[in-house]
Amino acid sequence: MTTFSQELFSQEYARQLDAQDPISHLRDEFHIPKQANGEDEIYFCGNSLGLQPKRTQEYLNYELSQWQKLGVKGHFSGDFPWMPYHEFLTEESAKLVGAKKSEVVCMNSLTANLHFMMVSFYRPTAKRHKILIEDHAFPSDHYAVESQLRYHGHDPKESMLLATPRDGEPTLRTEDILKLIAEQGDEIALIMLPGVQYYTGQVLDMQAITKAGHAKGCKVGFDLAHAAGNIPMQLHDWNVDFAAWCSYKYLNSGPGSVAGCFVHEKHHNAEDFLNNELPRFAGWWGHDKESRFRMENNFMPIESVESWQLSNPPILSLAAIRASLDTVKQAGGIQVLRTKGIKLAAYLRQLLEQELSQDITILTPKETAASGCQLSLVVDLHGLDSKTVFDRIEAAGVTCDFRYPNVIRVAPVPLYNSFEDCYKFVTILKSSLEA
Template identity: 85%
Template sequence: MTDIFSIDYARQLDQQDPISRMREQFHIPKQDNGDDEIYLCGNSLGLQPKRTQEYLNYELSQWQKLGVKGHFSGDFPWMPYHEFLTEESAKLVGAKNSEVVCMNSLTANLHFMMVSFYRPTATRNKILIEDHAFPSDHYAVESQVRYHGFDPDQAMLLAKPREGEETLRTEDLLNLIELHGEEIALIMLPGVQYYTGQVLDMKAITQAGHAKGCKVGFDLAHATGNIPMHLHDWDVDFAAWCSYKYLNSGPGSVAGCFVHEKHHTNMELPRFAGWWGHDKDSRFKMENHFIPMKSAEAWQLSNPPILSLAAIRASLDTIKDAGGIQALRDKSLKLSRYLRDLLEQELADEINILTPADEKASGCQLSLTVNLHGLDGKTVFDRIEAAGVTCDFRHPNVIRVAPVPLYNSFEDAYRFVTILKDSLK
């Protein structure tokens, strides 16, 4: 039998990897000894593509040379700059070009979407969200519920795993929607759950929600750039995502938003409006009568920060160079499977993997807990970090590890498991 736990086998897999060349297009952080870090934290902050500096420097030079004329001059004028990101963004989430826009931050976009799509009534006012939602999502939902005058204890419907389980079962979510659907105004769930790395069945959830008259939106912070999606075909009402995880656009970079085209011509749909969402042909007439564009751009408020958009454009071009989201997914399945196989072969008694083994229900990230008596996850995390691994820890006891296909290698996976074994002693 082939020994999969060997550096020679890992390097053989890297040689067979059709996109292994992409690693050279990223800046890999260094350890104190000059070696590359084993960077497995792209689920929190992606690494910097080498072309990012070039794209940023170009815009800085345009600003130096042109001043305000940069809005209309050069290869990438600032006035329509967000449009240069549209096509590749749409491909990542399975949308039409008119359905996506880069704007704001993730939580701000969720709030703006709830202004339009959370329209509670006395009998239909609940929001379905998972019990262990990312805190910002929970805060946003709770504040929206309070803003509309409802009690979060009554209007927030929390989906929980079964007793003794860590992940949500699709049948339980669908049963919850079936049971409470007449009371649910909005379903807002993650595409990929941040803590466990579980991929939810967005298509089935959307169909079930719509069958009960609910609006359905998704937080795709951990999904965009990680897994292929088909938001338009799934008939999702809205979605939002950040761009600094799997999209590698830098800390706090501008977020993305999806609004299904069926909502674009609904002039009765409430929204918070701004100048940048106004019809382009009449925007500079400076009239005080808002005419929304018939696209997701209608939800924009202000002209976006060009330097941040330049970083996103660099990342999207890098993903395009790799062959797009399907090429990334093809490698990700092999890379995450290899890491899982190593963990199960070498550390089955010491490590528990929370992330589902089913490939349809998992992405890049594997969430691990330590089973050894007297040794907690934080201690192990500190040890592997000291040994040159960058991943992250989430309370109470989860080490999140994300082998990202754009820049991580099979050798990274092998070396991580080697260090983890030593750290468990």
């Protein structure tokens, strides 16, 4: 756990920490929203929508210019031709999630990718038909799992297995998840959990869960919406079957931008698809690149995760992702961001504990390995509720978010947030509680 001086609650001390930060200059690479008085917002909402890198406009304008000048020839011309454009994102995406380049691709949206993955990896039988997710999963994940169960003729009340926290505890215990897998694993076809739980900010032990699931014959996949760009991962080495993530939170690629997908190389054998041992929905962008335009209507899957692609992707969105990935690369990669992210979250936590321990409960685990950038806060002050306090801090220049019934989520992210942001946030929060 990172420790700080006892004099940490001062603007001067926060500025000293920023002066010691080797990547503080990256804040200048982003557009920071302004308050009505012209000052920067305290933007702690990168867990929902990351800010725009300044280079994004340049990258988008380049593609608009190519379209303007070249028309359809832009698919094959210029520095970044559109035909292979998704390949320009592969190397940096692979580094983010700890994968081989053949295992990652940018395509579709997050929930669409989860559905496509379940087409392949949820293969229920009369005995093995359950899907394990967490209680209070992100609604879209819950809906996707529930609809997949119904599609296969199973009753979600019987086939949806929920991992729940213990009474009185806000977060899951790894030993309880592993115990559930050990006890019911013979009936579990698929484990699909988050890398980082959206509501509490808890980081799950993906490696241990994957190992336990495979030991019982389950397929294991993860929703990395709140993990990608937040924490380092080793999906290949952990032997995860599949994963999917959005790119507009910690990866700053713009609202609704194209998502990412991982499929372990052990599942890339074309014969597994052709023999229906690993079925998938097919489209022409997943067809062998050398023969794709022969139009022979004889699907031959690419022997990589690319075979799960359906259509050619939206280039403008991929250009925004390329801008965001280049910004991460400029920072030095995910390990550098994680190092600063740990320090930012620890500083914010210590400020809250020192100044507001009687009024605020932090749901997010304190252990570094079990937490990322996000802290989930609940107001405990008599006569006040979290939503009222959220409205007050928002009016005072803070952008974070509120999740019902009572959680304020704040996420100081290392690419553009500062230690001074953390100090200012706690100052505003204190005033809002006193009001």
